[in-house]
Structure formats: C-alpha cells, structure tokens
Amino acid sequence: MTTSHPFDHALRLEAAGGDSPGTFRGHTSPDYWNMVGPFGGTTAATALRAILLHPALLGEPVALTVNYAAALVEGPFTVTPKPVRTNRSTQHWTVELSQADANGDAGVVMTATAVTAARRETWSQSDTPAPAVIPADAASRLKVSSVAWTHRYDMRPVHGVIPQVWDGSGTDSLTQLWVRDDPPRPLDFPSLAAMSDVFYPRVWLRRATRVPAGTVSITTYFHADSKQLAQCGDGFLLGQARAQAFRNGFFDQTAQLWSEAGVLLATSTQVVYYKE
Amino acid sequence: MTTSHPFDHALRLEAAGGDSPGTFRGHTSPDYWNMVGPFGGTTAATALRAILLHPALLGEPVALTVNYAAALVEGPFTVTPKPVRTNRSTQHWTVELSQADANGDAGVVMTATAVTAARRETWSQSDTPAPAVIPADAASRLKVSSVAWTHRYDMRPVHGVIPQVWDGSGTDSLTQLWVRDDPPRPLDFPSLAAMSDVFYPRVWLRRATRVPAGTVSITTYFHADSKQLAQCGDGFLLGQARAQAFRNGFFDQTAQLWSEAGVLLATSTQVVYYKE
Numbered sequence: 414m415t416t417s418h419p420f421d422h423a424l425r426l427e428a429a430g431g432d433s434p435g436t437f438r439g440h441t442s443p444d445y446w447n448m449v450g451p452f453g454g455t456t457a458a459t460a461l462r463a464i465l466l467h468p469a470l471l472g473e474p475v476a477l478t479v480n481y482a483a484a485l486v487e488g489p490f491t492v493t494p495k496p497v498r499t500n501r502s503t504q505h506w507t508v509e510l511s512q513a514d515a516n517g518d519a520g521v522v523m524t525a526t527a528v529t530a531a532r533r534e535t536w537s538q539s540d541t542p543a544p545a546v547i548p549a550d551a552a553s554r555l556k557v558s559s560v561a562w563t564h565r566y567d568m569r570p571v572h573g574v575i576p577q578v579w580d581g582s583g584t585d586s587l588t589q590l591w592v593r594d595d596p597p598r599p600l601d602f603p604s605l606a607a608m609s610d611v612f613y614p615r616v617w618l619r620r621a622t623r624v625p626a627g628t629v630s631i632t633t634y635f636h637a638d639s640k641q642l643a644q645c646g647d648g649f650l651l652g653q654a655r656a657q658a659f660r661n662g663f664f665d666q667t668a669q670l671w672s673e674a675g676v677l678l679a680t681s682t683q684v685v686y687y688k689e
Numbered sequence: 690m691t692t693s694h695p696f697d698h699a700l701r702l703e704a705a706g707g708d709s710p711g712t713f714r715g716h717t718s719p720d721y722w723n724m725v726g727p728f729g730g731t732t733a734a735t736a737l738r739a740i741l742l743h744p745a746l747l748g749e750p751v752a753l754t755v756n757y758a759a760a761l762v763e764g765p766f767t768v769t770p771k772p773v774r775t776n777r778s779t780q781h782w783t784v785e786l787s788q789a790d791a792n793g794d795a796g797v798v799m800t801a802t803a804v805t806a807a808r809r810e811t812w813s814q815s816d817t818p819a820p821a822v823i824p825a826d827a828a829s830r831l832k833v834s835s836v837a838w839t840h841r842y843d844m845r846p847v848h849g850v851i852p853q854v855w856d857g858s859g860t861d862s863l864t865q866l867w868v869r870d871d872p873p874r875p876l877d878f879p880s881l882a883a884m885s886d887v888f889y890p891r892v893w894l895r896r897a898t899r900v901p902a903g904t905v906s907i908t909t910y911f912h913a914d915s916k917q918l919a920q921c922g923d924g925f926l927l928g929q930a931r932a933q934a935f936r937n938g939f940f941d942q943t944a945q946l947w948s949e950a951g952v953l954l955a956t957s958t959q960v961v962y963y964k965e
Contacts, residue, residue, distance in 0.1 A: 475939055476906045476960045478754040480802050482774035482781040497785075497797045498758035503905065503962070505758040507783065507800055509773075521773045524783055524802050526756050528905050528960070532937040535965055538895065540862060541933040586816060619814065629779065629804050630752045632908040634960045636936045657817040657945065658953045660912045661808040663751055665956050667943070669933065677934045680941050682958050684752045684804070684910045686779070689811055 454607030597647035730883030873923035
C-alpha cells in the first residue's frame with residue numbers, strides 16, 4: 414500500500430510464504446491502542462483484510478463474525494484466512510489470528526468466519542431509515558480520551574454521549590453519532606467493519622457507571638457493495654447503537670451505520686462481557 | 690439419551706473415536722426436513738450440542754454463529770467441536786460439520802463459532818420488553834405446510850402470518866408468534882438455538898411474493914442461563930422477527946425470543962440469500 418494513513422498502516426499484512434502459504438504476518442499498531450490491547454475494530458478489520466487479500470477470493474463481504482478469544486499484546490501476529498467452501502456465488506471463510514505468548518508459544522487470540530458473495534441486482538428495500546438528527550457540521554466532536562484509538566475517529570455524538578457524571582443515573586442505552594476516520598479516509602469494507610465497533614460499552618451509558626467491559630464476539634452484515642461504499646468517499650457515517658439486554662456478565666449491542674446520504678450500509682450486533 | 694422426542698432423535702450424536710477423537714457422528718432426520726435439506730435450526734442445534742457434549746466444556750452458551758456453507762443431503766455427517774481457547778471464565782469454540790458428497794469426498798457443509806462462559810450474578814436489566822399480544826391459548830395454530838419440520842413446531846402467529854395471497858401487497862416484515870416444540874419438550878440451549886430460526890423468510894412477508902431464499906449465517910446470543918431455561922418448562926415462547934434491509938440478494942433478519950413470563954431468553958440475527 415502506498416497510503417500513509419494510520420488505518421492502512423495498522424492493517425498492513427505480508428504474506429508469510431515458506432512453510433505457511435496462505436498465512437499473513439501483521440503487527441499491532443500504537444495508533445489504535447485501546448486500554449489493554451488493540452481497538453477491537455482494527456482486529457476485525459484485519460481479519461477481513463486478510464480475506465480480501467486472499468488470491469481465491471470470490472465476490473465481496475456479506476457477513477463477518479469475529480470472536481475475541483484473548484487479548485492481543487503489543488507485537489507481531491499471524492492471520493490465516495481459509496476458503497473452506499466455494500459455491501457458485503458465495504464463499505465461506507474461517508480465519509484465525511495467532512500470537513506468541515511470553516514463552517514463545519503460539520496461541521489463538523481471535524477466530525472469525527465470513528461469507529463473501531458475488532451479488533447481483535435484485536428487488537431491494539431499506540426498512541430502517543436513518544434517524545433524523547442534526548448534521549455532522551452542527552455536532553460537537555467527542556472530547557478524546559487518553560486512549561489512542563479514540564483519536565483516530567472524528568466522533569460527533571448527537572444522542573447518548575458518554576456520561577459526564579458517573580452517578581448511576583442512566584435510563585437508556587441509545588447512542589447516535591456521526592463518525593469518520595481521522596484523518597479522513599475513503600470508506601472501504603475493512604474501515605466499515607472497524608466503525609461497527611466504535612460505540613463505547615452500552616453498560617456505561619445505561620448505568621452511568623464505569624465498569625470493566627470488553628467485546629467477546631461481533632457480527633457485521635454488509636448491505637452495501639463496493640460501489641455504494643465508494644459513493645461515501647471520506648464523508649461522515651451516522652451510527653446508532655443500543656442494548657437489548659444486560660444479564661449476568663454479558664450484554665448485547667445492536668448497531669446500524671448509514672451513509673451521510675441515508676443509505677443503510679451495515680448492521681451489526683455484538684455481545685460484551687461486563688463486571689459487577 | 691432416553692427420550693424419544695424427535696428433536697432429541699435428530700440431534701443424536703455418537704463419539705467417532707478411533708482416529709478422530711473429538712469428532713461426533715450424526716445423521717439427518719426426516720422429521721425436520723426442509724425443502725432441500727434439514728431445517729437450519731436443527732443444524733445450528735447440532736453444532737451447539739456437539740459443544741455441550743465435549744468433555745472440556747466450560748460454562749454455558751453465550752454466543753453461537755452458524756454458517757450454512759452448503760446444503761446437507763440426507764444421510765450421515767460428522768461434527769467436530771474444538772475448544773480453541775479456554776480462559777478463566779470464557780471458552781472459545783470452532784465447529785465444522787462435514788459430509789461426504791456423491792463421490793465420497795468429505796466436504797465442509799457448516800462452520801460455526803461459539804463462546805461459552807461461567808456466568809456470575811451481576812446487575813442485570815432487560816430493555817426489550819415482550820410486545821403485548823394475545824395469549825398463546827387464544828391464537829390459532831399456523832396451518833402446517835407439506836414441509837416436515839413445520840409439523841415439529843406449534844407456531845401461533847399473532848402478527849405477520851405467512852401471506853395468504855401472493856399478490857405483492859406486503860408493507861412490512863414484522864412477525865410475532867408463539868412457538869413451542871410439537872410434541873412439547875422442556876426448553877434447553879439446543880432447542881432455543883433451533884427456535885431462533887423458525888421464522889419464515891422475511892422477504893416473503895415484505896413483498897407478499899414467494900422467492901427462493903435460504904439462511905446463509907445466523908448468530909444467536911443466549912441471555913438466559915440453564916436455570917432460566919428450566920423455568921420455561923415446555924411452555925410457549927414468544928418470538929419476534931423483522932428485517933432491517935433487503936439489498937441485492939441478501940437481507941438481514943433480527944429476532945427476539947421471550948419466555949411466556951416475559952423474560953428475554955435470546956436475541957438473534959441472520960443474513961439470508963434471496964433471488965430476484
């Protein structure tokens with residue numbers, strides 16, 4: 414890649430070759446560091462990018478599920494996408510991301526599955542219009558935290574900002590925000606996968622209480638094809654996230670991402686571990 | 690298993706032993722046959738049951754993603770669950786289901802990933818109350834079709850029944866229905882996984898037009914633990930499903946399942962292929 418955008422740098426992968434054809438080597442990026450590991454969105458995007466780099470690829474992403482099996486540590490990793498089944502118009506993938514532990518033993522830190530497909534034009538219908546909110550230009554940028562990855566997104570909440578006072582006063586879990594890469598970057602499938610995970614843990618908003626929380630598994634469906642993504646350029650997306658249930662250590666979080674023109678690009682759901 | 694319930698029969702698995710420790714053998718069931726293969730809910734339940742039978746299992750199911758890579762044909766199959774990462778309170782699984790093709794060559798027909806966890810009591814909150822609908826007793830049973838698996842569920846739609854006239858008049862994709870096994874069977878994780886997939890394709894309802902459609906990938910999050918499932922006994926569940934977008938050959942379908950007492954047991958999402 415010729416671009417110097419930090420997202421492309423974070424997603425840089427090189428064919429391992431030799432004894433491991435089909436395996437790619439990557440390295441965690443300080444630009445997208447979260448509290449105790451990389452931003453999960455970057456990890457999901459890395460799984461997807463490995464698939465997109467595979468010479469056997471058929472079509473474009475339709476579905477991606479990423480399971481965060483263990484925390485990645487700073488350093489190199491390997492990612493191995495496998496086309497386990499190729500049909501006439503769909504292809505099924507499994508992906509494993511491994512990293513050596515302190516003893517040098519390789520362990521699986523992420524598993525993923527994906528479906529890619531050669532899509533054809535059909536009857537289409539969007540039944541989830543973008544909510545009516547103030548435009549991105551009129552919204553204030555979220556005050557960035559000390560966490561590196563939050564600097565890499567221009568996030569402008571229009572509803573459900575991170576609580577300013579942690580006083581247990583929360584009443585609902587709905588966040589709506591404008592988001593784009595910082596610096597701006599033309600939208601593609603990996604960046605859309607990453608943006609599906611920019612919403613801070615719903616439990617913080619619902620309870621106005623900060624508790625340890627981390628995504629365990631995320632599934633994103635891509636409704637748009639590459640033409641529709643290209644039409645977004647490097648503009649803002651409108652994102653929405655909300656939880657359906659919090660129960661004994663895990664909650665779910667559903668999300669939608671629309672283009673600035675109101676096209677539903679992706680829908681996503683994740684299950685998140687929380688404490689207390 | 691000592692039960693003679695057709696669901697337990699369909700999910701019967703035997704350790705393959707020999708050269709394939711950790712692999713189970715199963716067989717498709719005519720009782721849950723769909724149009725060109727087994728009901729996808731049974732396949733998802735089989736993946737989950739293989740995990741639950743594994744001697745290394747930690748905790749109970751939290752998340753399950755099942756990808757339908759190719760149509761199963763009538764006959765035997767093997768299913769192999771692997772605990773790829775075991776943490777202190779969570780465990781990550783991959784599952785492959787394979788079947789010999791007409792030439793006797795084994796091919797992957799389903800991949801799955803799952804997360805199981807030892808859950809602890811925490812602050813909990815359900816933000817998705819069950820919709821107010823007429824009780825199951827007052828609702829009429831769906832006229833069963835010629836498709837075998839639909840006979841195995843007592844489904845009582847209260848909103849969004851399958852169109853009676855296929856005249857292109859559809860306006861929305863929302864279905865609400867009461868559902869339980871037929872004959873009744875105490876709820877467990879595999880049956881809950883299967884019931885997450887009982888909703889007929891949303892595209893039929895939205896368009897009032899019958900087009901070929903089939904689930905490509907389904908993700909279910911289990912909010913309830915085994916105690917809460919046991920409290921449901923063999924009573925009805927209230928299910929709800931709706932699509933967010935139909936686009937160029939694929940639509941998504943979100944679903945919720947509540948107990949008769951109104952407890953949100955599971956949330957689910959799937960992406961479905963459709964033609965035309």
